[in-house]
Amino acid sequence: MVAVTYEVARVTAPKNTERARASAPRKNIATRFLVALMEARLREAHREISRHAHLIDKRRGAHETDMPTGGW
Secondary structure, eight states, X not given: OOOOOOSOOOOOOOOOHHHHHHTSOOOOHHHHHHHHHHHHHHHHXXXXXXXXXXXXXXXXXXXXXXXXXXXX
């Protein structure tokens, strides 16, 4: 049996959210590379800071008061 309509029937198809996420435009490969590079450098900096954290003075503003003033 065939359904025939003579009027304009507008029925929206249900959107598939998985397909919409999968077909989202991807970033440029150079952009993805630079973002990954920046994240790796940030992680490396955090590791370096945590490695030498015992050398950092914990008092806030200690570097300003302990240093002698003057030129070379």
